Amino acid sequence: MLINGHWLKKNINKKNIKILDASWYLPNVKRNAKQEFKKRRIPGSIFFDIDNICDNRSRLPHMLPSKRIFEDKISRLGISFNDTVIIYCNEGVMSSPRVWWMFKYFGHKKVFILDGGIKAWCIANGRLISNTPKSYRSSYKTGRINLELNSTFDDIIYYRKKKLELYIVDARPKRRFLELEAEPRENVGKGKIKGSLNLEFSLLDRKGFLKRKSEVREIFKNILKKEYKVILTCGSGVSACSLAFSLSYIGRTKWSVYDGSWTEWYLRTKN
Numbered sequence: 109m110l111i112n113g114h115w116l117k118k119n120i121n122k123k124n125i126k127i128l129d130a131s132w133y134l135p136n137v138k139r140n141a142k143q144e145f146k147k148r149r150i151p152g153s154i155f156f157d158i159d160n161i162c163d164n165r166s167r168l169p170h171m172l173p174s175k176r177i178f179e180d181k182i183s184r185l186g187i188s189f190n191d192t193v194i195i196y197c198n199e200g201v202m203s204s205p206r207v208w209w210m211f212k213y214f215g216h217k218k219v220f221i222l223d224g225g226i227k228a229w230c231i232a233n234g235r236l237i238s239n240t241p242k243s244y245r246s247s248y249k250t251g252r253i254n255l256e257l258n259s260t261f262d263d264i265i266y267y268r269k270k271k272l273e274l275y276i277v278d279a280r281p282k283r284r285f286l287e288l289e290a291e292p293r294e295n296v297g298k299g300k301i302k303g304s305l306n307l308e309f310s311l312l313d314r315k316g317f318l319k320r321k322s323e324v325r326e327i328f329k330n331i332l333k334k335e336y337k338v339i340l341t342c343g344s345g346v347s348a349c350s351l352a353f354s355l356s357y358i359g360r361t362k363w364s365v366y367d368g369s370w371t372e373w374y375l376r377t378k379n
Contacts, residue, residue, distance in 0.1 A: 109357055110223045110318065113232030116194060120152060120234075126191045127153040129226075132203035132346060136292040144198060147238050150229050154185050154241060156195070156207050158346070168372050169293070169344045170206075172258060178214055179248050186244020189216065189251065196222035196229070200316025202309075205353035206346045209365060213258060215251025221353065224317040257352075259339045259364040261372055264301070267339075274337040276304040279347035280370065291343060296371050297378065301341060307331050309350045318357065325358050341366040341373075 119125055127150055131141035145155045161181040163171040173181065187193060193211060195204040204221045211219040222228055230236070267274055278300055283289040285306040287298040300306075311327060313319055319327075332338060338355065340348040345367045355363045366373075 109220060109353070111194060111220045112223055113228035113230075113234060116150075116222060116229060117232045117234050120150075122192075124188075124191050125152075125194060126185075126187045127194045127196070128156040128185070128207060129153045129197065130156045130158065130195050130204045130207040131197040131199070132158045132206070134292045134343075141198070146241075148226075148236050149238070149241070150196065150226065150234065151237050153196075154187075154244065156185070158203065158206055161210075167375075168368050171345070172210065172213065172367050175214065175250055175253065178210070179250060182248040183246050184244075186246045187248055188246045189249055190218075192218040192220070194220050194222055196225045198226050200225045200227065200312050201318050201353075202350065203346055205349040209257065209349040209352055213254050215253055217251065224315065227316055257364055259366045261366075261368055261376055263364075264339065264366065272337075273334070274339060275332055276301055276339045276341060276366075277331065277351060278304045278306050278370070279309045279340065279342040279351050280306070281308050282306055284343070291370070291374075293343065293371060296343075296374050299374060300370070301373055304341065305331055307351065309347050311350070311354045318354070321358050324354050328355065328358065328360070335362065338363040339366050340364070341369045343369055344371045345369045 129145050129149055133139045133141055142155055158170045161173060163173050195207045197204040201221060208219055208221055278285050285300055311319055311324055340351045340363060342348040345365060348365045348369060352363055352365050
């Protein structure tokens with residue numbers, strides 16, 4: 109699941125290694141991930157645009173695309189199903205889990221995250237480049253789609269109606285969860301899904317690397333008291349994937365990501 113910068117440096121030139129920069133920022137953060145990629149990236153890396161490889165018909169941000177659209181977009185990145193996909197981002201392990209989750213959902217077997225992101229590459233004395241990325245093309249076909257990794261608005265309504273045992277865990281910052289701070293998206297108000305718990309994504313150490321498994325287990329142990337199914341949510345389905353990755357990292361399998369997250373919940377329940 110995780111690889112370090114030294115492993116990547118040793119294996120970067122292997123033909124089946126494909127590296128994706130999955131950097132992404134909230135709309136209220138004045139940074140452009142794609143422009144940063146062009147100026148500073150790992151050699152051979154390809155930019156994975158979360159806001160482009162999505163369901164563009166949805167009014168919600170970066171929702172999962174259809175199988176056909178995912179295959180077409182990934183083919184344009186030059187990735188094949190048997191490739192080993194390494195994902196990184198500029199900010200430790202923040203947005204890279206979203207792309208990890210997308211590949212897992214579409215059945216890709218060999219997909220890993222670079223622990224520590226671009227910083228880990230620099231620590232391994234890897235060089236950064238700024239030349240124009242090469243164009244690639246392949247014929248990507250997904251594996252078996254893992255529907256159980258994604259939950260919908262209707263799923264949550266159904267679980268509630270049937271009174272099924274589950275946890276809904278919200279990865280947004282505590283102040284947003286407690287309605288003390290506005291949401292970063294226009295037309296999305298404050299609030300939370302009734303009965304949800306808050307676990308602000310705080311599973312990284314001060315250097316931006318994922319904490320040890322024992323520490324991650326302890327963090328989840330304090331909030332998930334029983335082995336119920338866990339539905340992970342956030343503002344728009346990005347930070348939730350960081351919690352999903354962390355649960356998978358410690359061997360927990362009964363989880364899914366609510367792709368629409370608070371943005372969809374608010375828009376569908378505000379009246």
